[in-house]
Amino acid sequence: MSENIERIKCLIIGSGPAGYTAAIYAARADMKPVVYTGMEPGGQLTTTTEVDNFPGYPDGIDGPAMMVDLQKQAERFGTQVRIGMITEVNFATEKGGIHTAVVDGKTKIEANTVIISTGASAKYLNIPSEQRLRGGGVSACAVCDGFFYKNQDVAIVGAGDTAAEEASYLAKICKSVTMLVRKDYMRASKAMQHRVNSLENIKVLYNSEVDEVLGDQVVEGLRIVNNQTQEKHEIEITGIFIAIGHKPNTDIFKGQLEMGEDGYLKTVPGSTKTNLPGVFASGDVQDKIYRQAVTAAGTGCMAALDAERYLADVGVVDEVKAGDYSIS
Numbered sequence: 001m002s003e004n005i006e007r008i009k010c011l012i013i014g015s016g017p018a019g020y021t022a023a024i025y026a027a028r029a030d031m032k033p034v035v036y037t038g039m040e041p042g043g044q045l046t047t048t049t050e051v052d053n054f055p056g057y058p059d060g061i062d063g064p065a066m067m068v069d070l071q072k073q074a075e076r077f078g079t080q081v082r083i084g085m086i087t088e089v090n091f092a093t094e095k096g097g098i099h100t101a102v103v104d105g106k107t108k109i110e111a112n113t114v115i116i117s118t119g120a121s122a123k124y125l126n127i128p129s130e131q132r133l134r135g136g137g138v139s140a141c142a143v144c145d146g147f148f149y150k151n152q153d154v155a156i157v158g159a160g161d162t163a164a165e166e167a168s169y170l171a172k173i174c175k176s177v178t179m180l181v182r183k184d185y186m187r188a189s190k191a192m193q194h195r196v197n198s199l200e201n202i203k204v205l206y207n208s209e210v211d212e213v214l215g216d217q218v219v220e221g222l223r224i225v226n227n228q229t230q231e232k233h234e235i236e237i238t239g240i241f242i243a244i245g246h247k248p249n250t251d252i253f254k255g256q257l258e259m260g261e262d263g264y265l266k267t268v269p270g271s272t273k274t275n276l277p278g279v280f281a282s283g284d285v286q287d288k289i290y291r292q293a294v295t296a297a298g299t300g301c302m303a304a305l306d307a308e309r310y311l312a313d314v315g316v317v318d319e320v321k322a323g324d325y326s327i328s
Contacts, residue, residue, distance in 0.1 A: 007110045008034050009316060010307055011101060013086045014117035014249075016043025017293045018283025020070035021300030022115045022307075027077035029308045031113075034080045036103060038249075041083065043067065043119050044140075044284075045293060052147060054293050066293075089114070091256050095277040096314040112316050113278045113307040116257075116265065117300060118249040120284040120291070124242055125157065129213040137219025142166035142241045143292070149239040151175050155222055157210060158243030159183065164192035166243050171199045178235060180208045180224065213240060248285050257281075264288050272303040278314075280306050 010026045012019050015037040026033040040046065045063040052060040061069075071081055088102035091114070098110050122140030124130060130138055139145040142156065146169060155178040156167050163179070164186065170177045179196065184206045186193050196202055207228045214221035219239055225232045248263045258266040258275040265281040267273055272280040282303035283296035 005108045005110055007098075008032060009111070009311060010034070010113045010115065010304075011099070011109060011111035012036070012115045012117060013101070014038055014043065014119055014283070014285070015041050015071070015081065016045065016067075016117060016119050016283060016296060017070065018119070018285075018296040018300035018303070019043070019115070019117035020067070020074045021297040022117060022282055022304040023074035023079040023081075023300075024070075024077060025301050025304030026115070026307065027074060027079045029304065031304075031308060031311065032078060032080075033074075033115075033304075034082060034109070034111075035074065036082050036084045036086050038085055038118060041067075044122065050148065051144075051293065053144065087252065089252055089256065091276045091279055093276060097278065099278060112311060112314070113280070115272075115300075115303045115307055116253070116274075116279065116281045116285055117283045117296075117303070118285050119296075120246040120248040120264070120288070122242065123245045123247060125210055125244075127210065127212065129215075130210065130240075130242070133213050133215060133219050136217060137215065137239045138213060138242070139239065140242045140246075141291070142170050142243070145239070146170050146173055146241070149174055152238045153236060154178070154239040154241065155180060155235070155237050156241040156243055158245075159186045159188065160243070160245070161188045161192050162245070163243035164188040164196050166241060167202055168192075168195050168199060170241070171202050175201065177202045178222075178237065179204045180210065181206050182209055182227065183207065210240070246284070246288070246291070248288070250285060262288065272299055272306050278307075278310055 010031040010033040012035040023033045023035050051063050084103045086101050087105045090100045099114050101109050150173045153176045154174050157180045159181040167179050208224050211223040211225040221236045223234050250263050265286040267286050272282050280303040282299035284291050
């Protein structure tokens with residue numbers, strides 16, 4: 001490991017909407033933030049072909065292009081964006097303490113504050129045809145992408161509340177929704193099951209799994225297998241939504257930061273503060289409910305303001321800057 005240890009005011013781990021928004025605010029507050037992009041620079045939006053629901057883009061924008069815009073805006077104010085993976089952290093437990101992180105297993109960096117924006121990764125079926133057509137009709141977010149399949153036939157995979165809610169959402173705008181449930185029952189609440197069953201254009205197939213997503217460049221259909229009889233049949237669809245859950249990217253923080261049984265980081269209500277002073281969490285890594293780019297950006301803003309106020313409190317930045325914001 002390198003013996004030259006860099007000391008910075010603000011380390012931002014992750015480069016999605018939350019991380020870049022935090023960087024914009026932190027840089028403008030002269031916190032000289034350093035962003036480490038992680039394995040997926042730009043986050044999940046880099047796998048989205050069209051973003052229509054982020055404010056400021058009246059004609060929509062390509063997901064990767066939007067992330068480039070956010071990065072440029074952060075860099076405009078002095079943010080250093082570095083390609084690299086934070087592989088280890090050692091957070092201080094006392095107020096004013098110095099946090100340490102290791103980059104790519106070899107370079108150590110010290111920081112007065114850390115903003116965690118590592119996001120959550122959607123779970124996929126991991127079959128070759130599904131992976132090949134991600135962005136070409138395969139999506140993990142009905143609210144994000146459902147609009148593009150208006151008046152079309154789609155399918156959704158999942159059996160929990162999220163799957164039932166997204167199926168109901170799709171039923172409002174799509175011609176038909178075929179819901180694939182792996183077992184002979186749904187895990188969703190009775191209320192959500194009732195909602196699904198009450199909608200005429202939702203068809204629920206139990207004991208059913210995806211055998212293959214059909215199509216060359218875009219989704220054209222689905223081959224479904226009954227896992228009890230092994231019988232297969234095909235349906236014509238133009239989009240398939242995977243709703244089998246998300247995994248927050250929090251493994252390296254286990255044992256140091258408080259998190260729920262599902263792995264999402266816990267923050268103090270009304271703030272982005274974690275259980276350790278000077279460590280903040282924003283975006284999907286702490287939000288399992290909304291999971292939208294705009295809400296992630298909002299918490300990124302909050303995290304930067306929380307971090308700035310913390311630095312002022314421990315005497316690292318001028319109080320007058322942090323005092324411009326009514327946060328506590």
